Amino acid sequence: MAGTYVFGFAEGNRDLKDLLGGKGANLAEMTRLGLPVPPGFTITTEACRSYLTDGQEPAELDAEISRHLGRLEEAMGRTLGDPHDPLLVSVRSGAKFSMPGMMETVLDIGLTDVSVLGLARRHGDERFAFDSYRRLLQMFGATVLGMDGALFAAALDAVKARRGAALDLELEVDDLHELVALFHGLIREHTGRDFPQDPREQLRLAVRAVFGSWHTDRAALYRRQEGIPENLGTAVNVQAMVFGNRGMTSGSGVCFTRDPASGRRGAYGDYLQNAQGEDVVAGIRNTVPLADLAAIDPPAYAALLGHLATLEHHYADLCDVEFTIEENTLWMLQTRVGKRTPEAAFRIAATMLDEGLIDADEALRRVSGAQLAQLLFPRFDPNAERTLVATGMNASPGAAVGRVVLDSDTAVAWAARGERVVLVRSETTPDDLRGMVAASGILTSRGGKTSHAAVVARGMGRTCVCGAESVRVDLDQRVLHLRGGRTIAEGDTISLDGTTGEVFLGDVPVVDSTLVRHLEGEDVDDDLVRAVSRLLAHADDVRRLEVHANADTPADAARARRFGAQGVGLCRTEHMFLGERRILVEDLILADDDAARTAALDRLFPLQREDFAGVLQAMDGLPVTIRLIDPPLHEFLPDLTDLSVSVALEDLRGPEVERHHQLLAAVRRLHEQNPMLGLRGVRLGIVIPGLVAMQVRAVLEAAADLIEAGGDPRPEIMVPLVASERELTLVRATIETVAAEVQLARGLVVPHTIGTMIELPRAAVTADRIATAAEFFSFGTNDLTQMTWGFSRDDVEAAFFSSYLEHRIFDSSPFETIDVEGVGGLMRTAVRLGRKTRPDLGLGVCGEHGGDPASIHFFDEIGLDYVSCSPFRVPVARLEAGRSALAARRRGDLAPES
Numbered sequence: 001m002a003g004t005y006v007f008g009f010a011e012g013n014r015d016l017k018d019l020l021g022g023k024g025a026n027l028a029e030m031t032r033l034g035l036p037v038p039p040g041f042t043i044t045t046e047a048c049r050s051y052l053t054d055g056q057e058p059a060e061l062d063a064e065i066s067r068h069l070g071r072l073e074e075a076m077g078r079t080l081g082d083p084h085d086p087l088l089v090s091v092r093s094g095a096k097f098s099m100p101g102m103m104e105t106v107l108d109i110g111l112t113d114v115s116v117l118g119l120a121r122r123h124g125d126e127r128f129a130f131d132s133y134r135r136l137l138q139m140f141g142a143t144v145l146g147m148d149g150a151l152f153a154a155a156l157d158a159v160k161a162r163r164g165a166a167l168d169l170e171l172e173v174d175d176l177h178e179l180v181a182l183f184h185g186l187i188r189e190h191t192g193r194d195f196p197q198d199p200r201e202q203l204r205l206a207v208r209a210v211f212g213s214w215h216t217d218r219a220a221l222y223r224r225q226e227g228i229p230e231n232l233g234t235a236v237n238v239q240a241m242v243f244g245n246r247g248m249t250s251g252s253g254v255c256f257t258r259d260p261a262s263g264r265r266g267a268y269g270d271y272l273q274n275a276q277g278e279d280v281v282a283g284i285r286n287t288v289p290l291a292d293l294a295a296i297d298p299p300a301y302a303a304l305l306g307h308l309a310t311l312e313h314h315y316a317d318l319c320d321v322e323f324t325i326e327e328n329t330l331w332m333l334q335t336r337v338g339k340r341t342p343e344a345a346f347r348i349a350a351t352m353l354d355e356g357l358i359d360a361d362e363a364l365r366r367v368s369g370a371q372l373a374q375l376l377f378p379r380f381d382p383n384a385e386r387t388l389v390a391t392g393m394n395a396s397p398g399a400a401v402g403r404v405v406l407d408s409d410t411a412v413a414w415a416a417r418g419e420r421v422v423l424v425r426s427e428t429t430p431d432d433l434r435g436m437v438a439a440s441g442i443l444t445s446r447g448g449k450t451s452h453a454a455v456v457a458r459g460m461g462r463t464c465v466c467g468a469e470s471v472r473v474d475l476d477q478r479v480l481h482l483r484g485g486r487t488i489a490e491g492d493t494i495s496l497d498g499t500t501g502e503v504f505l506g507d508v509p510v511v512d513s514t515l516v517r518h519l520e521g522e523d524v525d526d527d528l529v530r531a532v533s534r535l536l537a538h539a540d541d542v543r544r545l546e547v548h549a550n551a552d553t554p555a556d557a558a559r560a561r562r563f564g565a566q567g568v569g570l571c572r573t574e575h576m577f578l579g580e581r582r583i584l585v586e587d588l589i590l591a592d593d594d595a596a597r598t599a600a601l602d603r604l605f606p607l608q609r610e611d612f613a614g615v616l617q618a619m620d621g622l623p624v625t626i627r628l629i630d631p632p633l634h635e636f637l638p639d640l641t642d643l644s645v646s647v648a649l650e651d652l653r654g655p656e657v658e659r660h661h662q663l664l665a666a667v668r669r670l671h672e673q674n675p676m677l678g679l680r681g682v683r684l685g686i687v688i689p690g691l692v693a694m695q696v697r698a699v700l701e702a703a704a705d706l707i708e709a710g711g712d713p714r715p716e717i718m719v720p721l722v723a724s725e726r727e728l729t730l731v732r733a734t735i736e737t738v739a740a741e742v743q744l745a746r747g748l749v750v751p752h753t754i755g756t757m758i759e760l761p762r763a764a765v766t767a768d769r770i771a772t773a774a775e776f777f778s779f780g781t782n783d784l785t786q787m788t789w790g791f792s793r794d795d796v797e798a799a800f801f802s803s804y805l806e807h808r809i810f811d812s813s814p815f816e817t818i819d820v821e822g823v824g825g826l827m828r829t830a831v832r833l834g835r836k837t838r839p840d841l842g843l844g845v846c847g848e849h850g851g852d853p854a855s856i857h858f859f860d861e862i863g864l865d866y867v868s869c870s871p872f873r874v875p876v877a878r879l880e881a882g883r884s885a886l887a888a889r890r891r892g893d894l895a896p897e898s
Contacts, residue, residue: 004046004058004060004064005043005044005046005047005058005060005061005064006041006042006043006044006047006061006064006065006067006068007019007020007024007028007041007042007044008039008040008041008042008068008071009024009027009028009031009037009039009040009041009042010028010031010032011028012024012025012027012028012029012042013025013028013029013032014026014028014029014315016028017096018045018096018232019044019045019046019235020042020044020045020094020235021042021044021045021093021094021095021096021234021235021237022094022095022096022097022098022336023092023093023094023235023237023334023336024042024044024094024235024237026334026335026336027040027042027237027239027334028042029314029335030311030332030335033310033311033314035307035310035311035332036307036329036330036331036332037331037332037333038239038240038241038242038331038333039072039075039076039239039240040072040089040237040238040239040240041065041068041069041071041072041237041238042094042235042236042237042238043061043065043207043235043236043237043238044235045095045096045232045233045234045235046233047061047211047236048211048214048233048234048235048236049231049233051208051211052211052212052214052215052233057207057208062204065203065207065238068238069203069238072087072089072238072240073087075240076240080109080110080199080200080203081110081111081112081115081198081199081200081202082115082118083114083115083117083118084118084121084122085118085122086110086111086115086118086119086122086199087110087240087241088108088109088110088111088119088132088240088241089109089110089203089238089239089240089241090105090106090107090108090109090237090238090239090241091105091106091109091203091206091207091210091236091237091238092105092106092210092236092237092239093105093210093213093214093234093235093236093237094234094235094236094237095214095228095232095233095234095235096232097226097228097232098336098337098339099219099222099223099226099228100339100452100455100456101429101430101452101455101456102213102216102218102219102222102430102433103210103213103214103216103219103234104143104144104209104210104213105139105143105210105278106136106139106140106143106144106206106209106210107132107135107136107139107241107276107277107278108132108133108135108136108139108241109136109199109202109203109206110199110202110203110241111129111132111133111136112197112198112199113197114197115199116129116130116132116133116180117129119132123246125246125247126173127172127173127176128243128245128246128247130173130176130177130179130180131168131171131176131245132243132245132276133176133180134176134179134180134183135276135278137152137180137183137184137187137195138152138156138183139278140195140202140205140206141183141186141187141190141191141195143206143209143213144205144206144208144209145187145190145191146191147186147187147190147191148190151186151190152183152186155179155182155183155186156168156179159171159175159178159179159182163175167285168285169274169285183195203238207236207238210234210236211233211234211236213234214233214234218430218431218433218434221433221434221437222433222456224805224808224811224812225433225437227811227812227854230808239333242324242326242329242331242333243276243324243326244272244274244275244276244277244324244325244326245274245275245276246274246326246327247274247327248273248274249297249325249327249328250273250274250324250325250326250327250328251271251272251273251274251275251296251324251325252271252272252275252276252277252279252280252322252323252324252325253269253270253271253272253280253287253290253293253322253323253324253325254269254270254277254280254320254321254322254323255267255268255269255270255271255290255304255308255320255321255323256268256269256318256319256320256321256338257308257309257311257312257318257319257321257338258312258318258344258348259344260318260320260338260339260340260341260344260458261340261341261343261344261394261395261396261397261458262341262343262344262347262397263318263340263341263343263344263345263346263347263348263351264347265351267290267291267304267305267308268289268290269289269290269321270287270288270289270290270448270451271287271288271289271290271292271293271296272285272287272288273288273296276324277322277324277333280451285446286446286447286448286467286469287447287448289448297325297328299328300325300328300329300330303330304323304330307321307330307332308321311335313357315335315337316352316357316358316362317337317338317348317352317366318337318338318340318344318348319335319336319337319338320335320336320337320338320339321334321335322334322335339455339458340458341396341397341458341461342367342371342372342374342375342397342461343375343397343528345366345367345368345371346367346371346372346375346528346531346532346535347527347528347531348366349363349364349366349367349531349535350363350530350531350534350535351531352366353534360538361538361542361886363535363538364535364538364539364542364879364882364883364886365883365886367535367879367883368853368879368880368883369853369856369876369877369879369880369883370461370853370876371461372532372875372876372879373873373876374398374461375513375515375528375532376513376515376516376872376875376876377398377399377513378399378510378511378512378513378516379398379399379499379510379511379512379513379514380399380495380497380504380508380509380510380511381508381509381510381511382511384508384509386495386504386508387504387505387506388502388503388504389482389486389488389494389503389504389505390468390470390471390482390483390502390503391468391470391500391501391502391503392443392444392445392465392466392467392468392469392471392501392503393447393448393454393465393466393467393468393501394465394497394498394499394500394501395448395451395453395454395457395458395464395465395466395498395501396442396454396457396458396461396462396463396464396498397463397498397499398441398461398462398463398496398498398499399463399495399496399497399498399508399510400422400439400440400441400462400463400495400496400498401420401422401440401441401493401494401495401496401507401508401510402419402420402421402422402439402440402441402493402494403419403420403421403422403490403491403492403493404421404422404424404480404488404489404490404491404492404493404494405421405422405423405424405435405439405490406423406424406425406473406475406478406490407425407435407475408423408431408432408433408434408435408436408438409434409435410435410490411423411434411435411436411438411439412434412435412438414438415438415439416438420440421438421439421440422439422440422441422442422443422494422496423435423436423438423439423441423442423443424442424443424444424471424473424480425442425443425444425445425453425473426444426445426446426473427444427445427446427447427451427452427453428442428444428447428451428452428453428456429452430452432453433456436453436456436457436462439462440462440463441462441463441464441465441496441498442457442462442463442464442465442496443464443465443466443468443471443494443496443503444464444465444466444467444468445467445468445469445470445471445472445473446466446467446469447466447467448466448467451466451467453466454466463496463497463498464496464498465496465497465498465501465502465503468501468503470482470483471503478490488505492505493505493506493507494506495507495508514526514528514529515528515529515532516872518533519562519563519564519875520559520562521562532875535879536564536875536878536879536882538882539878539879539880539881539882539883540564540878540882541882542882542885542886542889543878543881543882543884543885544860544881544885544888545856545859545860545864545865545866545867545877545881545884545885546566546567546865546866546867547564547565547566547866547867547868547869547874547877547878547881548565548566548567548568548569548570548623548625548844548846548866548867548868548869549561549563549565549567549568549569549868549869549870549871549874550568550569550570550571550572550846550850550868550869550870550871551565551568551570551571551615551618551619551871552571552572552573552615553611553614553615554614554615554617554618556871557571557614557615557618557619557624558618559871560871560874561618561619561622563871563872563874563875564874564875564878565619565622565871565874566622566866567619567622567623567624567625567714567866568615568619568622568623568624568625568868569625569778569844569845569846569850569866569867569868569869570625570627570718570778570846570868571612571615571624571625571626571627572627572630573608573611573626573627573628573629573630573695574629574630594689597688597689597690598690601690601691601694604694605694605697605698606698608694608695608698608699609697609698609699609701609702609705610702611698612626612698612699612702612703612715613702613705613706616702616703616706616711616713616714616715617706617711617713619714620706620711620712620713621711621712621714622714623714623715623716624713624714624715624716625716625718625755625776625778625844625846625868626699626715626716626717626718627718627720627757628682628685628692628695628696628717628718628719628720628731629684629685629691629695630680630681630720630721680720680721681719681720681721681722682719682720682721682722682727682728682731682756683721683727685719685731685734686727686730686731692731692734692735693734693737693738696717696734696735696738696739697738697741697742699715699717699752700715700738700739700742700750700752701742701746703715703750703752704742704746704748704750707748707750708746708748713750714751714752715750715752716752716753716754716755716776717735717752717753717754717755718755718756718757718776718778719731719732719754719755719756719757720756720757720759720780721757721759721760721783722756722757722758722760722763722770723760723762723763724762724766724770725766725769725770725772725773728756728770728773728774729773732754732773735754736754739752753775753776753842754773754774754775755774755775755776755777755778755842756770756773756774756776756777756778757777757778757779757780757783757846758770758777758778758779758780758784758827758830759779759780759781759782759783759784759787760783760784760787761784761787761788761826763830764784764826764827764829764830765826765829765830765833766833767829767830767831767833767834767837768833768834768836768837769837770834771833771834771835771836771837771838771841772837772838774834774838774841775838775841775842776841776842776843776844777830777834777841777842777843777844778843778844778845778846778868779827779830779843779844779845779846779847779864780846780847781818781823781827781845781846781847781848781849781850781855782815782847782848782849783847784823784826784827784847785814785815785818785819785823785847788819788822788823788826789814789819789822789823791814791815801813812854815848816848816849816852817849817852817854817855818849818852818854818855818858818859820858824858824862827862828862831843831862831863831864835863842865843863843864843865843866844864844865844866844867844868845859845864845866845867845868846868848869850867850868850869850873850877851867851869851870851873851874851876851877853876853880856877856880856881856884857880857883857884857887860881860884860885860888861884861888867881
């Protein structure tokens with residue numbers, strides 16, 4: 001029976017990921033399915049959390065490990081570290097959520113100076129035994145004892161250089177004896193102790209190292225990047241070793257039940273003869289395609305295909321599998337639901353829906369708004385002139401352009417100063433994660449679709465080309481050497497096509513993606529477009545939230561409608577005063593009496609009416625929320641210092657320019673230390689007579705014109721930056737007066753609603769009173785976040801957000817994903833209070849968060865009616881709103897639609 005902290009593989013199942021981690025739960029599931037899994041046991045995440053909290057293992061753990069190790073020894077007929085016929089084990093991490101390469105693994109535990117001789121005699125292969133021993137010393141030194149792995153790599157390279165060997169495989173037995181001795185010396189020199197010769201001590205220290213690797217910098221960074229909680233901990237899997245390095249009848253591989261890059265059907269992967277599994281993912285030797293295994297070992301290949309089919313049907317999903325062949329015998333070492341590109345995610349979901357493996361709801365759950373957003377990104381222009389310099393494996397699709405950087409520190413530094421960079425390495429390691437996050441694309445000269453670079457890049461959505469063998473990275477000269485003698489220096493620009501695996505010199509132009517062209521109305525015959533359209537249609541069928549768009553021009557509104565928007569949730573009128581119209585705003589500011597002010601407003605009125613008519617017409621029959629002018633007037637005026645200098649110079653050169661002096665006086669009068677907290681929003685409408693009336697008249701007159709032409713305009717007039725119900729009441733009175741005047745003059749009623757933005761904390765906590773004068777609320781989450789945190793977004797993101805993320809003060813920028821506890825708490829309060837006063841109060845959100853997938857789930861949960869986002873984010877919001885509805889239904893929050 002299972003104990004408290006340790007479970008045998010036969011005692012678990014795939015539903016125990018919280019306890020056994022993903023790897024342990026899936027090893028248990030494969031064992032239950034009868035697949036050839038080397039036996040072993042899993043130390044639970046609870047044991048890890050206890051160790052990380054207390055600094056030592058739980059008191060019962062050692063006895064439980066001994067009990068399960070005894071069962072494993074009995075099953076295998078060998079004893080750990082036996083001098084004559086030793087049992088060797090691997091010790092691997094396995095968190096609930098896949099974190100490829102981020103935590104530690106140690107293979108060949110149980111080898112000692114004595115047992116390595118027994119292993120050699122048992123298998124009649126001294127080279128194999130000492131190759132395994134040098135691997136243990138190298139991994140144990142770096143992983144468990146904390147040594148710099150480069151020390152072992154340098155010693156290995158030196159021996160290969162003296163031997164004239166290009167590959168590890170070319171080393172002879174004597175070379176491996178020398179390496180073992182060298183590695184023993186390095187351990188002694190750099191740790192002050194000898195490599196432990198007690199196999200149980202090796203096991204105990206390896207387990208501790210895996211526990212401790214949960215808190216490594218790279219693991220913490222990966223969790224932040226992927227949104228994985230910090231408090232989960234990792235399980236540890238102890239498994240009997242099987243050996244892919246037993247010669248050319250042995251090998252190791254990683255494969256997928258479908259192509260993780262494209263989603264196409266068929267088994268894909270990499271295989272490496274005479275290698276242990278770490279060799280495959282590390283990319284230290286270029287692998288062969290999985291299909292080559294059909295000729296290398298036909299029976300093993302046939303058995304593998306059978307097991308892959310079993311796993312995919314059982315999990316009803318793309319499976320990622322690690323396997324080893326030991327002298328023609330196949331062993332299954334691991335499976336998990338595989339990471340995939342966005343393109344593959346949509347294709348696989350739609351295909352499995354067709355195959356009857358999943359239903360439409362599950363297909364929608366299998367994709368995400370973040371993945372869809374990547375499919376909307378531009379692609380390289382196929383008609384542009386391009387200089388092809390290398391080709392590799394198309395590991396993760398997309399178009400990436402940037403300056404070449406050859407190490408992660410440089411990538412981080414250059415990206416921090418605003419550079420686009422492409423990280424180029426011979427192969428990446430987990431320590432390169434910071435550079436991979438900073439880069440727009442990744443290029444390696446070694447490795448395949450299952451290498452570390454490929455797997456991590458796919459998970460992060462980074463463009464990646466692997467295994468470009470013609471590229472040699474020269475870190476001494478800081479250049480790339482290409483075939484034909486060409487070199488590319490660090491800092492030169494290259495372009496990566498992750499879909500084709502091509503590498504181009506220079507900056508290749510980009511064009512709209514196929515999906516965007518389809519959304520724009522182009523007739524596109526493409527199976528990916530069909531898959532996305534199908535899942536988007538299902539999301540539309542099940543979602544409760546409407547999706548509106550932020551659109552300030554007729555073109556933006558028309559595009560948003562083509563992309564599926566159900567209205568405009570934010571039309572910013574201040575954007576209509578930029579460019580050539582700025583001079584009209586200056587006239588309004590310079591007006592020193594009612595007549596001048598009225599004249600300036602009269603000149604603005606027809607332009608505003610034309611603007612609103614275009615947006616209303618583009619959204620005919622759908623709501624258009626028009627926000628009255630919001631930003632401080634100084635934004636329309638010249639900079640105070642620049643204007644002062646200009647006026648002073650003009651005075652020196654000749655007669656005064658009266659307008660410039662008037663403008664300078666106005667700028668000085670309006671100058672504020674903190675304009676975002678000054679004269680803006682509703683305050684402008686109260687302080688500047690006629691401004692609100694002009695804008696409202698322009699809206700309603702434009703709508704009246706469309707009604708007379710047979711249209712169905714639905715304007716909603718929104719008052720920004722309200723903090724008091726009295727402010728809104730005053731402005732509402734003006735709006736109602738203008739509406740009555742338009743109705744009388746035009747002889748028709750223009751349907752409209754009046755509402756406000758909730759973007760100040762005071763407005764949120766007094767929403768019950770504000771709702772007496774508002775028919776709808778729209779949450780301006782950008783300003784609400786600034787006001788709640790006391791952050792100025794323009795200043796703080798570059799100044800200290802990286803430190804806040806590093807210290808986990810927040811897990812993501814509160815300007816990107818809604819702060820559920822703080823800003824979200826204010827929103828909950830406003831929703832509750834507002835609907836208490838007015839049960840039919842319309843509720844929406846129009847900040848940047850309206851297009852953020854994680855935030856959309858929160859907005860759905862608190863009962864908003866719609867989200868509004870940029871036109872290009874509309875498909876993302878539609879998809880995520882559907883997924884949110886399914887999540888709510890699963891939680892029991894909502895009944896299925898009838």
